[in-house]
Amino acid sequence: xxxxxxxxxxxxxxxxxxxxxSGSSPPPxxxxxxxxxxxxxxxxxxxxxxxxxxxxxxxxxxxxxxxLPKRGLLRVLCGTGAIGRELQQAAIRGVSLSSYEQxxxxxxxxxxASIDAAVTGVRCAIAETGSLVLWPDTDEPRLMSLVPPxxxxxxxxxxxxxxxxxxxxxxxxxxxxxxxxxxxSGPSKTADIEQTLAYGIHGPKQLITLILE
Amino acid sequence: MNQQQALHHRIDKALNNPQLRRNFRTAMDGIRxxxxxxxxxxxxxxxxxxxARAIRNNALGRQAELLERLEAKLISNGIQxxxxxxxxxxxALIHKILHTANAHSVVKGKSMVSxxxxxxxxLEERGIEVIESDLGEYILQMAKEPPSHIVAxxxxxxxxxxxxxxxxxxxxxxxxxxIDELTGTAxxxxxxxxxxxxxxxxxxxxxxxxxxTLCLVxxxxxxxxxTTAPRIHIAITGIExxxxxxxxxxxxxxxxxxxxxxxxxxxxxxxISRPRQPGEKDGPEQVHLVLLDNGRSRIRYDDELLDTxxxxxxxxxxxxxxxxxxxxxxxxxxxxxxxxGVVLEPQRLGIDQVGSLTSACSLCGACGxxxxxxxxLPKLINRLRAEAVDAKREAxxxxxxxxxxxxxEAMAWKVWSGIYxxxxxxxxxxxxxxxxxxxxxxxxxxxxxxxxxxxxAAHSLAELARQEGFDHE
Numbered sequence: 146x147x148x149x150x151x152x153x154x155x156x157x158x159x160x161x162x163x164x165x166x167s168g169s170s171p172p173p174x175x176x177x178x179x180x181x182x183x184x185x186x187x188x189x190x191x192x193x194x195x196x197x198x199x200x201x202x203x204x205x206x207x208x209x210x211x212x213l214p215k216r217g218l219l220r221v222l223c224g225t226g227a228i229g230r231e232l233q234q235a236a237i238r239g240v241s242l243s244s245y246e247q248x249x250x251x252x253x254x255x256x257x258a259s260i261d262a263a264v265t266g267v268r269c270a271i272a273e274t275g276s277l278v279l280w281p282d283t284d285e286p287r288l289m290s291l292v293p294p295x296x297x298x299x300x301x302x303x304x305x306x307x308x309x310x311x312x313x314x315x316x317x318x319x320x321x322x323x324x325x326x327x328x329x330s331g332p333s334k335t336a337d338i339e340q341t342l343a344y345g346i347h348g349p350k351q352l353i354t355l356i357l358e
Numbered sequence: 359m360n361q362q363q364a365l366h367h368r369i370d371k372a373l374n375n376p377q378l379r380r381n382f383r384t385a386m387d388g389i390r391x392x393x394x395x396x397x398x399x400x401x402x403x404x405x406x407x408x409x410a411r412a413i414r415n416n417a418l419g420r421q422a423e424l425l426e427r428l429e430a431k432l433i434s435n436g437i438q439x440x441x442x443x444x445x446x447x448x449x450a451l452i453h454k455i456l457h458t459a460n461a462h463s464v465v466k467g468k469s470m471v472s473x474x475x476x477x478x479x480x481l482e483e484r485g486i487e488v489i490e491s492d493l494g495e496y497i498l499q500m501a502k503e504p505p506s507h508i509v510a511x512x513x514x515x516x517x518x519x520x521x522x523x524x525x526x527x528x529x530x531x532x533x534x535x536x537i538d539e540l541t542g543t544a545x546x547x548x549x550x551x552x553x554x555x556x557x558x559x560x561x562x563x564x565x566x567x568x569x570x571t572l573c574l575v576x577x578x579x580x581x582x583x584x585t586t587a588p589r590i591h592i593a594i595t596g597i598e599x600x601x602x603x604x605x606x607x608x609x610x611x612x613x614x615x616x617x618x619x620x621x622x623x624x625x626x627x628x629x630i631s632r633p634r635q636p637g638e639k640d641g642p643e644q645v646h647l648v649l650l651d652n653g654r655s656r657i658r659y660d661d662e663l664l665d666t667x668x669x670x671x672x673x674x675x676x677x678x679x680x681x682x683x684x685x686x687x688x689x690x691x692x693x694x695x696x697x698x699g700v701v702l703e704p705q706r707l708g709i710d711q712v713g714s715l716t717s718a719c720s721l722c723g724a725c726g727x728x729x730x731x732x733x734x735l736p737k738l739i740n741r742l743r744a745e746a747v748d749a750k751r752e753a754x755x756x757x758x759x760x761x762x763x764x765x766x767e768a769m770a771w772k773v774w775s776g777i778y779x780x781x782x783x784x785x786x787x788x789x790x791x792x793x794x795x796x797x798x799x800x801x802x803x804x805x806x807x808x809x810x811x812x813x814x815a816a817h818s819l820a821e822l823a824r825q826e827g828f829d830h831e
Contacts, residue, residue, distance in 0.1 A: 149651075150441035153597060156655035157422035189622065249587070249640035254517040257553040285378035286639040287586045291579055309608040319604045322569045323584070324635055328627035333579040334542060336619070337494035337512055338520050340385045346493055346546065347628070348579025 146239045158228035174308070182305045183356060189275020194258035195330030196346050196353045205299055205355050206235045209264070214239045222256070222263040222293055226284030232264060245286055256288060264324040269304040269312060270354075276328040277354065278312060287325050298329075362714040362762075365691065368719075372685040377658070378514055379684065385513045386683045392620025393674060394730070411732040413606045414668040417598075421658075424567040424600045425649065430766045431570030435632045437645045445475035452477060452592055453484055455646055459590050461486070461556035465548075465580035466493040467574065469561030470508050470671060471594050471650055474693045477559070488559075490620045491549045491580035493544050500527045506687030506692060509618050509673040514686050548580070558584030558642070561596035563670070564610060565647070570605040572647065574628040575614060577621075582628050591630070597649050598667040610670060615732040618672035655707035659754035662741060666701050668731040675725035675735055681718050690715060697725035697735045704742055710758030713746040729735040788818040 177185060187296045200208050213221060214237070222243050223229035229244055236242075243260065246250070265285045267277045277298050281287040290296050306312050309328070313319065318326070333348030344350060359367065372378060392629060397403040429439045440455075442448035448471075464486060466472065478499070480490045490499040494512035498505060500523040505511030512520070519533035520659035524543055531543045560581055564573040572593050573583045585591045588771070601607065615621045619792045634641040658664050676682040676696025690710055692703040716739055725735040745755065746762040777783045791798075795814040802811050817825075 147441075149443045149447055152443055153441055153649075153651045153655055154422050154425065156651075157597075158427070158659065160658040161419070193625070245639060247639065253587075257549060271483070276623060277654070283637045283639065285580075285734045286641075288640045290585065291582050309611070310605065313604055313608065316517075319568055322629065322631040324573050324630075324632040324638060324641060325572075326629040326631075327582075328623065328626065330623045330627075331625050334625055335493045335578050337492070337497065337510060338515075338517055338537045338540060339381075340388050340510065340513065341517075343363055343538050346541050346545055346578045346580070347491065347552070347583055 146167070149279050173205050174273070177272060177298050179302070179305070182307060183302055185272040186270055186342060187356075189272070189352060190331060190352070193275070193334070194352075195275065195331040196351065197356060198353070199302075199356045199358055202301075202357045204312050205357060206231060206237075207353060209297070210235065210237045213262070216295075218262040218295055220259055220261045222260045222289060223247050224264070224265060224285035224289065228264060228266050228299060244265050245289060248289060249286070256292050260293040262297055263289040263293040264297045264299070267298050267300050267304070269306055269316075270300050271309050271312060271328070272309070273308050274328070274330055276330040277352075279327040279329060280323045281325055281327070282323070287327075288328060290327070294345070294349055295330075295351045295353065296329075297353045297355065300354050302356050305356075328330050361710075362717075363396075363713060364683050365689070365714045367690040368691055369685050377516070378686055381514050381516050382683055384678050385510065389510075389620060389677045391715050392549075393617060393677070394620075396616035396620050396622065406486045406609060406613050407610050407730055407732050410670075410730050411668065413601060413610060414670070414731050417601045417606070418658075418664060418667055420602070421597070421600065424602055427599060428565055428567040428570060431567060432647060435570045437570065437572075437631075437633065437647055440646060440648045442648055443651045445650070448475045448594060448648050449477055449480040449649055450654075452488070452594065455590070455592055456481070456486060456557055457484075459557070459644065461588075461590055463487040463489075463551075463555045464559055465489050465491045465551050465555040465584045465588065466495070467558065467560035467576065467584040468511070469559065469594055470494055470505070470693065471561055471596055472504060473654060474558065475594075475596070475650065476680060476765060476812055487749045489548070489555070491548055491551065491584055492539065492576075493580075496544060496548065497523060498525075501536070504688070504693070506695065507673060507676060508671055508696075514688065518772045527711050529632060552580075552583040552587050555584075555588045557590035557592060558586075558588040559592045559594065560585050562593050562599050562647070563614070564607055565595060565600045565604075566604050566607060567600055569631060571604070571631045571759040573607060574626075575609075575611065575624050575629070576628070577625040579626060584624055585628065585630060586641055589642055590644045590646075592646045592648065593630075593635075594648040594650060597651055598654055598669075614670050614672050617674040617728065617730040637802045653757075656684055656754075656757070657705050659797075660756075663705060663738060663756070665733050666698075666705060668733050669698055669699075669702070671729055672730055674728040674730065675733075677726040680720060680722060680724070686719070690718065694742065697739065698733070701733075701735055701742065704746075704758070705756055708758035708761075709742070709746045709756055710761035713742070713758060716743045716746060785820075791820070792816055792818055 190197050207305045223232045268280045332344050332352045333346050334344045336342050337344040440451045481488050491498045497512040516537050525533050562572045565576045615624050620805040623718040633645040675698050679696050704713045719739050721736050723736050745759050748760050776788045791814040801813045
């Protein structure tokens with residue numbers, strides 16, 4: 146269809162608009178302190194039914210050891226990175242741990258049907274919109290934060306930035322994007338019936354963020 | 359039935375459906391309020407609109423160059439790029455990709471461009487199973503109806519109508535008209551489709567030339583599933599969706615979600631730059647992008663009408679349109695309804711086909727005020743009304759230009775401008791009109807159906823002014 150390509154580009158080149166005025170940027174925003182960023186992130190997440198807990202840096206395993214059995218999340222998926230290894234070592238009683246080791250083709254049925262929750266890390270977060278930023282990789286693949294009904298994300302408090310613009314710039318995203326980059330702002334939701342919000346349509350029904358301090 | 363009669367027929371049908379009107383009224387009132395809540399500070403909103411307009415203008419001004427950069431970057435990232443001038447070409451390309459890969463089942467994320475090309479019908483006729491996975495689109499697929507809104511496609515249906523569809527198509531599921539439970543049913547029945555589909559098809563919200571990244575905005579997770587779980591992902595988009603750099607994305611995303619649904623951000627913002635890489639355990643092995651023109655490049659021939667292409671498809675114009683709120687999306691009879699549809703569709707499809715749409719507007723200006731990229735929609739609607747009756751045919755004019763011109767109307771305006779352009783005639787005309795005012799017709803076809811006919815005053819303004827002692831006209 147290279148003929149279509151040439152035709153389209155020819156038409157686009159033939160008419161360069163004569164004036165395309167450029168505009169100004171909005172005024173800069175007031176910088177938030179670290180505590181304010183944590184508060185803002187938490188408030189934004191909670192506004193869309195996201196659950197947020199602040200725990201000690203080393204305490205997340207203990208939190209999971211108590212909460213997973215209590216909530217009946219007994220079949221848990223972890224990645225093959227540091228978080229997954231710590232979970233394996235902790236061997237939480239009553240919780241059976243699966244590790245995402247095989248390509249999805251070999252574990253699709255299990256992934257879709259018999260996992261209660263997945264635990265992942267995140268790259269960073271955005272306070273202003275209450276978004277987790279994930280760059281899924283070989284250790285923590287894309288479907289982990291999507292298919293299981295509960296997603297538990299571990300977020301270091303120091304990694305909460307104020308704005309999306311800032312993240313792109315500070316981390317030099319323009320220099321190289323991963324296969325998939327994600328902003329996740331709460332559990333999956335829809336308002337397609339009567340504009341009424343309902344949570345947990347196709348993605349996780351619950352999103353639990355543990356802020357590690 | 360000509361296009362105008364067909365339009366009036368659809369409008370009558372909508373106006374005589376009180377349930378439909380209630381559904382739209384309730385939904386639009388809510389969505390307007392939520393949008394307004396996102397923009398408490400008008401000066402910030404105006405600055406953001408200005409920034410978004412500039413980003414889109416920059417992209418349109420350098421569209422050919424940016425599309426080539428996008429293509430080169432996507433290819434080097436391992437994404438295959440295809441170009442289509444017409445819906446038929448796009449459909450054939452997609453079918454070929456599926457056929458070559460031996461793919462028989464498709465899950466779709468929401469894509470208005472695929473509605474433009476009527477892709478589902480095309481693929482189903484060729485034996486491919488296509489499942490819409492956005493809840494609203496899934497409801498409409500069961501109902502065999504097109505979307506009535508570009509963001510909230512099933513907005514014209516209430517929960518009971520949806521419940522009836524689920525009962526009909528999923529008799530094995532327990533009946534419910536509770537929205538949470540209906541959502542749960544959809545989750546159950548579509549899960550298996552996501553797990554087993556060979557291919558996923560999605561739209562694109564922004565295509566970033568700098569990094570070769572396809573950005574998708576959604577709340578449900580069906581877009582992510584469609585683009586991650588199957589072994590093939592095909593994205594289809596209009597050529598105007600390209601933006602220059604990654605830094606252009608945050609402001610556009612911000613104003614898009616706030617304008618569309620009154621959310622500070624959607625649940626998911628999904629940025630795809632590559633197919634599955636060695637060692638990665640999921641994601642599609644093939645990613646394709648189909649770039650569709652379908653009349654878009656022709657819109658560029660006119661500097662004023664070019665503003666049409668800035669659109670980021672938020673739907674705010676229809677949410678705020680008094681005509682849309684009363685008649686709903688289906689009355690327009692085109693893929694894109696509401697003010698943006700009134701402007702885009704006659705340019706895309708021809709005034710001779712859908713030019714009557716330009717009459718579905720009261721020129722109240724609401725759409726132009728809320729448009730996040732400052733498309734002067736009322737001005738463009740007025741312009742297209744003029745195009746519709748303009749006799750001069752220029753090479754690059756809007757297709758079907760002048761096709762709604764009628765000899766009677768043309769003659770009436772010619773006489774009118776003759777009278778108003780000649781003082782002596784004008785004076786004679788006003789003298790006669792005021793003296794013979796009793797003879798003015800009291801019935802003027804559709805005008806007097808709901809209004810009384812205008813009557814000339816007993817004395818013209820010029821006469822009254824002279825009586826008051828003004829001696830200069």
